[in-house]
Every structure is written in structure tokens, then in C-alpha cells.
Amino acid sequence: MNWKENWKTIISNRKFKIGIGLGILVLILWFLLRPKPVVSETAKVVRGTYQQIVEEEGITRVQEKFTIFSPVSGVLKRIHKHAGESVNKGETLAIVKWDYDRSVNSPISGKVLKVIRESEGPIEMGAPLLEVGNTDHLEIAAEVLTQEAVHLHRGNPVEIEGWGGGKLEGNLRLVEPAAFTKISSLGVEEQRVRAIVDFVPPSAMGEGFQVRCKIISDKKENQIIAPTAALFREGEDWFVFQVLKNKARKTKVKMEARSGENALIVEGLKEGDEVILYPGEGIQEGAKIR
Secondary structure, eight states, X not given: OOHHHHXXXXXXXXXXXXXXXXXXXXXXXXXXXXXXXXXXXXXXXXXXXXXXXXXXXXXXXXXXXXXXXOSXXXXXXXXXXXXXXXXXXXXXXXXXXXXXXEEEEOSSSEXXXXXXXOSOEEEOTTOEEEEEEOTTSEEEEEXXXXXXXXXXXXXXXXXXXXXXXXXXXXXXXXXXXXXXXXXXXXXXXXXXXXXXEEEOOOTTOOTTOEEEEEEEEEEEEEEEEEEXXXXXXXXXXXXXXXXXXXXXXXXXXXXXXXXXXXXXXXXXXXXXXXXXXXXXXXXXXXXXXX
């Protein structure tokens, strides 16, 4: 019997056919039931400058605003000044008829910020007429949480954005000594305090403009920085999932501080490590990652 006849005998054997069928079934089941790689977003751990940032919305305001009042009771002549018009120091802004015409002059050179009373008519002494100020000398008032305010100091650099133009730079002048209660958008009572920022305003900016201030309270060079989106907490400890050989490995880390999207890591990670962002329930120790 030659080899061809032997092979025909083997493949015609019933046990051989059953074995082949079972083998194919096992392969199909393995393919269907094997753990599928989890699609995850990852990022690299970097070495660089860590900045502790207090970020809050702020409002621009004139450093020295003057409200002009009627000096006497009488009849106010119509005011012809309008908001935005320039005025000189000593310039007549309004006239009140008393036993004689009493002029009301501007105490500074600047701009009319607001006309409170424009129409002619009787007026009482002390009634407000206009507001004037120098819009070349603006400051920013940002309301920060008291827990963050204790880390701020005079001279801290400030990045100013979100006003409709390019990034501006400023410096923290002072943190007001008295806090106040403010209700957050979630209905929670918060204790806040005003931080006053000095900066050079562009010509397009005026009083009452909304801005976003990033006050840099601390800066450290040559630090290990990981994205805060990779961190999760278990008890008192912080962890990340590293990607090693396309598999997830749970790693304990020691975090010294965090600010915005960055966390300062002092133990557990090194430059170049790849970590999983926003790890969900599908990420477990040893899970395949792609």
C-alpha cells in the first residue's frame, strides 16, 4: 500500500473526521470568545515646566471712576455729552440754573463712561449726572475662591484671554482682605475674594469687558507632568493605567499637585511613559489596548 492509499484510508476514517471538526469548532469558539482589544485614548508623560494656575473669569474696570453730582438744587440744562466722548480736566460737563448758572466740571481728563441724567429739568442737590474715568488705566477684578486666594501673592504673573482678542499679560496687584458669599451656578454657597490685576489694555477694550484670567501662583522647572485625565483614585491613593506591550498595567503614583489639565507626579512615572486617558470600566489589569 503506497502513501496515497494510506492517506485516503486516514481521511476516510470516522474518528479523523470528528477530530478535524472539533478542531475547527475550537478555533471558531476561540476567535469569537477571545478578549477583544479595548480602543483607548492615550497620552505621553512629559518632563517640563509645571505651573500652578488659578483660573477665573474677571471684569475690567476703570481704576479711578468719578461720579459727577449736581452741586445745588435747581434746573439742569440738557447735557450734550455722550458715553465714549473724551473730556478734559476742568471742562464743563453740565450747567445747573440756580440764582446763577452753576457749571459742573470734569475732575480729570478721560472719557464719559455713562450719562445718568441727560434731559433738562428740575434736579436736587446730590443727584448723579455722569460717570467719567480714564479708560487708559484699567484693572481687572477676578473673584477667586478663598481656598485658592491664600496661595496668591503680589506680583504673580497673569495671562489674560477670552476678551475677543489675543493673549495679554498682567500682574497681580493685590488680593482684597474681605471675602464675600456668592452662589455658584450649581446653587452652592462659596466664599470668594476679589483679586485685582494690573495690565496694559488695548485700545479696543473698555470698562466692563469680560476676560479669563490665569493667575500663575507657582512654577517649577524640570518636572514630570501627566494629564489629570489619566488619574483615578482608590481610597487615599492615586493610580494610572500604563500601556506596556499593548496591555494595560495599573500603576500607583504619587501626585504632589494638579492644575487644570496637568498633574505634578513625583513617584511612579517617568518621561515618555504612555498612559490611558479617561479609563472606564472596560480597562482592567492586563487588558489589550489598541
